[in-house]
Amino acid sequence: MSIEVGSKLEGKVTGITNFGAFVQLPTGATGLVHISEVADNYVKDINDHLKVGEMVEVKVMNVEADGKIGLSIRKAKPQPEGAPQRPDRPQRPRPNNNRSFERAPKENFETKMAKFLKESEDNLTSLKRATESKRGGRGARRG
Template sequence: MSLKVGKTVEGVVKGITNFGAFVELPGGETGLVHISEVADTYVKDIRKFISEEEHVKVKVLSIDGDKIGLSLKRVRENKEKHVSFEDKMAKFLRESDERQRDLRKNTEGKRGSRDTKAFN
Protein backbone atom coordinates (compact mmCIF):
# COMPACT_ATOMS: atom_id res chain seq x y z
CA MET A 1 0.00 0.00 0.00
CA SER A 2 1.31 3.42 -0.90
CA LEU A 3 1.20 5.86 2.02
CA LYS A 4 0.64 9.56 1.45
CA VAL A 5 0.74 12.46 3.87
CA GLY A 6 -2.80 13.39 4.89
CA LYS A 7 -4.22 9.93 4.25
CA THR A 8 -6.11 8.05 6.98
CA VAL A 9 -5.28 4.36 7.33
CA GLU A 10 -6.01 1.56 9.76
CA GLY A 11 -3.23 -0.13 11.69
CA VAL A 12 -2.48 -2.23 14.76
CA VAL A 13 -0.70 -0.92 17.87
CA LYS A 14 2.42 -3.07 18.24
CA GLY A 15 4.26 -1.27 21.02
CA ILE A 16 3.74 1.48 23.59
CA THR A 17 6.51 3.58 25.13
CA ASN A 18 6.64 6.69 27.33
CA PHE A 19 6.94 8.90 24.24
CA GLY A 20 4.43 7.29 21.89
CA ALA A 21 2.99 4.21 20.26
CA PHE A 22 4.26 2.18 17.34
CA VAL A 23 1.58 1.24 14.83
CA GLU A 24 1.97 -1.42 12.15
CA LEU A 25 0.40 -0.19 8.94
CA PRO A 26 -0.91 -2.10 5.91
CA GLY A 27 2.05 -3.34 3.90
CA GLY A 28 4.11 -4.10 7.02
CA GLU A 29 5.48 -0.59 7.57
CA THR A 30 5.60 0.82 11.10
CA GLY A 31 4.90 4.41 12.12
CA LEU A 32 5.03 6.33 15.38
CA VAL A 33 2.16 8.17 17.05
CA HIS A 34 3.98 10.68 19.26
CA ILE A 35 2.43 11.22 22.70
CA SER A 36 1.38 14.73 21.64
CA GLU A 37 -0.69 13.23 18.80
CA VAL A 38 -2.68 10.76 20.93
CA ALA A 39 -5.43 13.09 22.25
CA ASP A 40 -6.50 16.71 22.51
CA THR A 41 -5.94 16.64 26.27
CA TYR A 42 -2.75 16.22 28.28
CA VAL A 43 -1.62 12.61 28.03
CA LYS A 44 0.37 11.33 30.98
CA ASP A 45 -0.19 7.63 30.34
CA ILE A 46 -0.82 6.55 26.75
CA ARG A 47 -2.27 3.26 27.99
CA LYS A 48 -5.37 5.14 29.20
CA PHE A 49 -6.13 5.92 25.55
CA ILE A 50 -4.93 2.87 23.57
CA SER A 51 -3.62 -0.63 24.18
CA GLU A 52 -1.32 -3.04 22.37
CA GLU A 53 -2.91 -5.07 19.56
CA GLU A 54 -5.75 -2.53 19.30
CA HIS A 55 -6.87 -1.69 15.77
CA VAL A 56 -6.74 2.09 15.28
CA LYS A 57 -7.29 4.61 12.53
CA VAL A 58 -4.39 7.02 12.14
CA LYS A 59 -3.63 9.98 9.92
CA VAL A 60 -0.24 10.09 8.19
CA LEU A 61 1.47 13.35 9.20
CA SER A 62 4.92 12.88 7.70
CA ILE A 63 7.09 10.47 5.78
CA ASP A 64 10.83 11.01 6.10
CA GLY A 65 12.71 8.06 4.67
CA ASP A 66 11.68 5.10 6.80
CA LYS A 67 10.24 7.31 9.58
CA ILE A 68 6.47 7.70 9.43
CA GLY A 69 4.74 10.20 11.72
CA LEU A 70 1.15 9.37 12.63
CA SER A 71 -1.71 10.96 14.58
CA LEU A 72 -4.70 9.54 16.42
CA LYS A 73 -6.16 12.86 17.53
CA ARG A 74 -6.40 14.30 14.03
CA VAL A 75 -8.57 11.39 12.92
CA ARG A 76 -10.81 12.00 15.93
CA GLU A 77 -10.96 15.75 15.22
CA ASN A 78 -12.68 15.05 11.91
CA LYS A 79 -15.26 12.84 13.63
CA GLU A 80 -15.86 15.35 16.43
CA LYS A 81 -16.89 18.08 14.00
CA HIS A 82 -20.23 16.25 13.77
CA VAL A 83 -20.65 15.62 17.51
CA SER A 84 -23.48 17.41 19.34
CA PHE A 85 -22.91 20.06 22.00
CA GLU A 86 -24.31 17.74 24.68
CA ASP A 87 -21.83 15.00 23.77
CA LYS A 88 -18.94 17.47 23.86
CA MET A 89 -20.09 18.75 27.27
CA ALA A 90 -20.38 15.21 28.64
CA LYS A 91 -16.86 14.43 27.42
CA PHE A 92 -15.52 17.63 29.00
CA LEU A 93 -17.17 16.86 32.36
CA ARG A 94 -15.87 13.28 32.35
CA GLU A 95 -12.29 14.42 31.61
CA SER A 96 -12.57 17.20 34.20
CA ASP A 97 -13.69 14.74 36.86
CA GLU A 98 -10.74 12.48 36.03
CA ARG A 99 -8.30 15.38 36.36
CA GLN A 100 -9.82 16.46 39.68
CA ARG A 101 -9.58 12.90 41.01
CA ASP A 102 -5.90 12.72 40.02
CA LEU A 103 -5.19 16.08 41.66
CA ARG A 104 -6.94 15.05 44.90
CA LYS A 105 -5.09 11.75 44.99
CA ASN A 106 -1.71 13.47 44.51
CA THR A 107 -2.47 16.20 47.06
CA GLU A 108 -3.75 13.84 49.77
CA GLY A 109 -0.60 11.74 49.51
CA LYS A 110 1.59 14.78 50.12
CA ARG A 111 -0.36 16.15 53.12
CA GLY A 112 0.29 13.12 55.32
CA SER A 113 4.03 13.00 54.70
CA ARG A 114 5.11 15.62 57.26
CA ASP A 115 6.49 14.67 60.63
CA THR A 116 3.72 15.50 63.13
CA LYS A 117 5.93 15.00 66.22
CA ALA A 118 7.59 18.38 65.62
CA PHE A 119 4.27 20.11 66.24
CA ASN A 120 3.37 18.31 69.50
Protein backbone atom coordinates in the same frame (compact mmCIF):
# COMPACT_ATOMS: atom_id res chain seq x y z
CA MET B 1 -0.41 0.55 -1.57
CA SER B 2 1.90 3.48 -0.82
CA ILE B 3 1.74 5.60 2.30
CA GLU B 4 0.86 9.20 1.49
CA VAL B 5 0.84 12.18 3.83
CA GLY B 6 -2.72 13.05 4.81
CA SER B 7 -4.19 9.59 4.24
CA LYS B 8 -6.19 7.86 6.96
CA LEU B 9 -5.42 4.20 7.64
CA GLU B 10 -6.40 1.48 10.09
CA GLY B 11 -3.47 0.11 12.07
CA LYS B 12 -2.64 -2.19 14.96
CA VAL B 13 -0.78 -0.97 18.07
CA THR B 14 2.36 -3.11 18.27
CA GLY B 15 4.25 -1.36 21.04
CA ILE B 16 3.89 1.34 23.66
CA THR B 17 6.66 3.53 25.06
CA ASN B 18 6.66 6.51 27.40
CA PHE B 19 6.85 8.88 24.38
CA GLY B 20 4.29 7.27 22.09
CA ALA B 21 2.96 4.14 20.43
CA PHE B 22 4.11 2.15 17.43
CA VAL B 23 1.38 1.26 14.96
CA GLN B 24 1.71 -1.32 12.19
CA LEU B 25 -0.02 -0.15 9.03
CA PRO B 26 -1.75 -2.37 6.44
CA THR B 27 1.32 -2.10 4.17
CA GLY B 28 3.45 -3.76 6.84
CA ALA B 29 5.32 -0.55 7.67
CA THR B 30 5.40 0.69 11.26
CA GLY B 31 4.87 4.31 12.25
CA LEU B 32 5.00 6.25 15.51
CA VAL B 33 2.12 8.08 17.14
CA HIS B 34 3.74 10.62 19.45
CA ILE B 35 2.09 10.93 22.88
CA SER B 36 0.96 14.47 21.98
CA GLU B 37 -0.97 13.05 18.99
CA VAL B 38 -2.93 10.41 20.94
CA ALA B 39 -5.77 12.58 22.26
CA ASP B 40 -6.97 16.19 22.18
CA ASN B 41 -6.36 16.61 25.89
CA TYR B 42 -3.16 16.14 27.92
CA VAL B 43 -1.99 12.52 28.06
CA LYS B 44 0.02 11.72 31.16
CA ASP B 45 0.07 7.94 30.72
CA ILE B 46 -0.41 6.57 27.22
CA ASN B 47 -1.51 3.22 28.66
CA ASP B 48 -4.76 4.90 29.76
CA HIS B 49 -5.62 5.49 26.09
CA LEU B 50 -4.07 2.60 24.12
CA LYS B 51 -3.39 -1.11 24.54
CA VAL B 52 -1.07 -3.38 22.55
CA GLY B 53 -3.05 -5.23 19.89
CA GLU B 54 -5.76 -2.57 19.68
CA MET B 55 -6.87 -1.42 16.22
CA VAL B 56 -6.78 2.36 15.75
CA GLU B 57 -7.45 4.78 12.94
CA VAL B 58 -4.45 7.00 12.22
CA LYS B 59 -3.63 9.85 9.88
CA VAL B 60 -0.23 9.97 8.20
CA MET B 61 1.40 13.25 9.22
CA ASN B 62 4.82 12.86 7.58
CA VAL B 63 7.05 10.35 5.89
CA GLU B 64 10.75 11.08 6.23
CA ALA B 65 13.47 10.13 3.76
CA ASP B 66 14.89 7.52 6.14
CA GLY B 67 11.54 5.72 6.25
CA LYS B 68 10.21 7.05 9.57
CA ILE B 69 6.46 7.58 9.52
CA GLY B 70 4.77 10.11 11.80
CA LEU B 71 1.15 9.30 12.67
CA SER B 72 -1.68 10.99 14.56
CA ILE B 73 -4.76 9.48 16.18
CA ARG B 74 -6.33 12.76 17.26
CA LYS B 75 -6.23 14.23 13.75
CA ALA B 76 -7.76 11.06 12.28
CA LYS B 77 -10.94 11.57 14.31
CA PRO B 78 -13.71 13.44 12.50
CA GLN B 79 -14.27 16.94 13.84
CA PRO B 80 -17.82 17.57 15.11
CA GLU B 81 -19.76 20.11 13.08
CA GLY B 82 -19.66 23.61 14.50
CA ALA B 83 -16.47 22.91 16.38
CA PRO B 84 -13.82 25.53 15.80
CA GLN B 85 -11.01 24.31 13.58
CA ARG B 86 -7.89 24.24 15.67
CA PRO B 87 -4.63 24.79 13.79
CA ASP B 88 -1.81 22.34 14.41
CA ARG B 89 0.20 24.90 16.32
CA PRO B 90 -1.38 28.23 17.18
CA GLN B 91 0.75 31.15 16.07
CA ARG B 92 1.38 33.72 18.74
CA PRO B 93 2.24 37.23 17.68
CA ARG B 94 5.92 37.84 18.20
CA PRO B 95 7.04 40.95 20.01
CA ASN B 96 8.74 43.55 17.86
CA ASN B 97 12.39 43.32 18.80
CA ASN B 98 13.59 45.73 16.15
CA ARG B 99 14.54 48.36 18.67
CA SER B 100 17.30 50.71 17.81
CA PHE B 101 19.62 50.98 20.76
CA GLU B 102 22.28 53.59 20.86
CA ARG B 103 25.49 51.78 21.35
CA ALA B 104 28.49 53.19 23.09
CA PRO B 105 31.34 53.87 20.73
CA LYS B 106 33.61 50.87 20.48
CA GLU B 107 36.76 51.14 22.52
CA ASN B 108 39.93 49.48 21.42
CA PHE B 109 41.73 47.01 23.68
CA GLU B 110 44.39 49.48 24.89
CA THR B 111 41.75 52.02 25.99
CA LYS B 112 39.76 49.37 27.87
CA MET B 113 42.91 48.02 29.54
CA ALA B 114 44.05 51.50 30.64
CA LYS B 115 40.58 52.21 32.07
CA PHE B 116 40.54 48.88 33.93
CA LEU B 117 44.02 49.43 35.41
CA LYS B 118 43.12 52.93 36.63
CA GLU B 119 39.89 51.71 38.28
CA SER B 120 41.73 48.76 39.80
CA GLU B 121 44.47 50.97 41.29
CA ASP B 122 41.85 53.36 42.69
CA ASN B 123 39.99 50.47 44.31
CA LEU B 124 43.18 49.03 45.84
CA THR B 125 44.20 52.44 47.19
CA SER B 126 40.85 53.03 48.87
CA LEU B 127 40.86 49.49 50.29
CA LYS B 128 44.37 49.94 51.65
CA ARG B 129 43.40 53.25 53.34
CA ALA B 130 40.33 51.70 54.95
CA THR B 131 42.28 48.69 56.22
CA GLU B 132 45.18 50.72 57.66
CA SER B 133 42.90 53.15 59.50
CA LYS B 134 41.08 50.31 61.22
CA ARG B 135 44.31 48.69 62.40
CA GLY B 136 45.95 51.91 63.43
CA GLY B 137 48.80 51.25 61.06
CA ARG B 138 51.27 53.82 59.82
CA GLY B 139 49.92 56.73 57.90
CA ALA B 140 46.45 56.47 59.37
CA ARG B 141 44.66 59.71 59.94
CA ARG B 142 43.78 60.55 63.46
CA GLY B 143 41.43 63.21 64.36
